[in-house]
Amino acid sequence: MGKVKVHRASPSLDMTPMVDLGFLLVTFFMLTATAAPEEPVSVDMPSSVSEIKIPETNVLLITISKEGKVFFSIDGKYNRQELLNKMGERYNIQFSEEDKSRFAVMSSFGLPIGNLKQYIDMPPDERKNVEQPGIPVDSLNNQLKDWIIFSRMTNPSLRIAIKGDSDSNYPVVEKVINTLIDNKVNRFNLITNMERTKPS
Amino acid sequence: MAEVSQGGGGGGHKKGGKVRAKKSSTRIDMTPMVDLAFLLLTFFMLTTTLSKPQTMEITMPEKPKPEDKLPEVNEKKVVTLILGANDKIYWYHGITDPKVELTDFSANGIRKVLMQQNAQIPGMILLIKPSDESRYKNMVDILDEMNITNMQRYALVPITSTDKELVKESNL
Numbered sequence: 001m002g003k004v005k006v007h008r009a010s011p012s013l014d015m016t017p018m019v020d021l022g023f024l025l026v027t028f029f030m031l032t033a034t035a036a037p038e039e040p041v042s043v044d045m046p047s048s049v050s051e052i053k054i055p056e057t058n059v060l061l062i063t064i065s066k067e068g069k070v071f072f073s074i075d076g077k078y079n080r081q082e083l084l085n086k087m088g089e090r091y092n093i094q095f096s097e098e099d100k101s102r103f104a105v106m107s108s109f110g111l112p113i114g115n116l117k118q119y120i121d122m123p124p125d126e127r128k129n130v131e132q133p134g135i136p137v138d139s140l141n142n143q144l145k146d147w148i149i150f151s152r153m154t155n156p157s158l159r160i161a162i163k164g165d166s167d168s169n170y171p172v173v174e175k176v177i178n179t180l181i182d183n184k185v186n187r188f189n190l191i192t193n194m195e196r197t198k199p200s
Numbered sequence: 201m202a203e204v205s206q207g208g209g210g211g212g213h214k215k216g217g218k219v220r221a222k223k224s225s226t227r228i229d230m231t232p233m234v235d236l237a238f239l240l241l242t243f244f245m246l247t248t249t250l251s252k253p254q255t256m257e258i259t260m261p262e263k264p265k266p267e268d269k270l271p272e273v274n275e276k277k278v279v280t281l282i283l284g285a286n287d288k289i290y291w292y293h294g295i296t297d298p299k300v301e302l303t304d305f306s307a308n309g310i311r312k313v314l315m316q317q318n319a320q321i322p323g324m325i326l327l328i329k330p331s332d333e334s335r336y337k338n339m340v341d342i343l344d345e346m347n348i349t350n351m352q353r354y355a356l357v358p359i360t361s362t363d364k365e366l367v368k369e370s371n372l
Binding site for chain 2: 015018019022023025026029030032033045046048049050051052053054064161163164165166167168169170171173174177180181182184186187188189190191192193194195
């Protein structure tokens with residue numbers, strides 16, 4: 001009696017290719033991921049049809065919030081240490097080595113230089129609760145100007161980008177732009193979102 | 201040396217109290233590792249930002265030095281755009297006795313105006329004057345509009361008190 005034996009498939013299937021692919025993707029995303037920098041304010045950018053991407057390095061970012069506060073950020077750890085050093089000399093504020101290394105890993109900030117040391121000395125999770133008044137850009141006390149000058153001295157290949165909130169008032173933007181022009185920065189970038197509808 | 205069991209080669213059928221080295225399976229359960237891998241994969245996929253923000257490059261003219269002579273232009277070529285409050289655009293052609301008109305940022309608004317004026321006025325020069333009530337968005341939008349309509353000559357200039365009065369008088 002030739003009994004036909006039903007071939008039973010083994011219930012454990014070979015997962016190796018899937019796992020390989022999984023790890024490949026993990027590696028890819030781990031290497032490409034850049035942690036989104038923390039921002040003290042959320043900024044809703046206007047949109048434009050421009051398709052130029054912002055460079056990844058050597059960027060000096062000036063953020064303008066809805067209320068017209070100005071925030072400053074620059075990339076590069078060593079540049080930041082150097083910058084703080086120079087700013088400290090300019091305003092006669094003594095920043096310790098620890099301050100500098102803490103400043104090097106900070107995100108953007110919007111404080112007058114006088115309050116900066118105190119801010120740096122705070123633990124990172126307390127910094128979030130600080131109400132930042134913005135960097136002074138008035139003609140009498142234009143600290144943004146010094147930040148820009150010393151940043152460019154530290155890193156001459158800097159590109160300057162302005163990230164403004166759609167609803168920020170023009171006079172503040174004008175002040176920032178005039179500060180830039182006064183320091184012979186005639187070419188800068190305005191960061192925008194992608195336009196959703198293409199123009200006809 | 202007989203005591204050393206050699207990888208469990210084949211001493212299975214020997215009885216008689218000999219301790220047999222247990223052959224452990226070469227298959228290990230990879231499930232937790234795979235779980236973790238996929239957890240990480242999900243995490244990185246969700247947190248990564250692939251789309252970088254766009255940027256608009258603008259180049260402002262250098263500040264004129266006192267000894268520089270500013271170029272003079274024919275007023276017939278000049279079109280002034282004043283960015284007002286609430287996304288309004290006031291615009292006029294020429295300088296003397298201008299007729300102020302109102303438009304907006306829609307495709308039928310400013311874009312049409314720019315196209316028409318550009319066709320009528322050869323070598324048109326646009327002066328963009330954002331008022332104090334205008335917002336940053338307005339400035340970006342108008343610069344964007346310049347790119348879309350491919351305007352060659354435009355400048356961002358500060359608003360003057362004459363312009364403010366013109367806007368007020370126009371009652372638009």
